[in-house]
Amino acid sequence: KKARTASVKKPADNRECSNCHCTSSPSWRRCEAGQMLLCNACGLYQKLHHRPRPWYVSSNGQIKVLRSTTNHQNCANCGTQDTPLWRRGEDGQVLCNACGLFLKQHKTQRQLHSQD
Template identity: 40%
Template sequence: MWRRDSEGRCICNACGLYERANNGQKRSLRQTRGKAPYKRPNQVCSNCSTRSTTMWRKTENGEEVCNACGLYYKLYQKHRPLELKRWLDDFFRMKFLQFKRSYKLLQIILKNELVVFLINLTYIPL
């Protein structure tokens, strides 16, 4: 079903009902933006010293901590060890490097197999 807006343009039913109920047009998808990591100027996690996080939390002591440290504190009632942060960073870095290395290796293997395949096609035994 199609409707007319306040300016006489043809719009879909959902947009027409929204406009009539809210006295205004719906925002287009182009105007919306995704969420960026939440940064506060000069804010640092009191536990791991990170500056960007999806959400800032407070411990029972009133300390401002990042989301990861806050959830860890909520679950275990102790501060998140710094080794855990370094271990996770190293883990993800290594996984990325392994993926990158295996992808390059796969490209080389496929390229070599293609060359061998083409050589076998052109080779005519006597």
């Protein structure tokens, strides 16, 4: 009998993301037009947002996601600016995670307690 040999894939050491220039990714993607090679993070971001993923290189050389500091939001119910996730109310108002979840569960706005 003829011995079977498994095809050995060579590691693609020369891959580089066309957007953030990283060389390591769990999987590689192509842009929507198919020309640019993208890392998994940039490919997923571009697929969802239809624009390149914003990034910067930190002082220690790591690639970091650029988070906008000009887009300050306030919760329409409690006024907070700090939340792990922004949500939308039934009529489109911006809500913090706590107020959004409360509204979803109780179908009414979360009451704010005064600190008297």
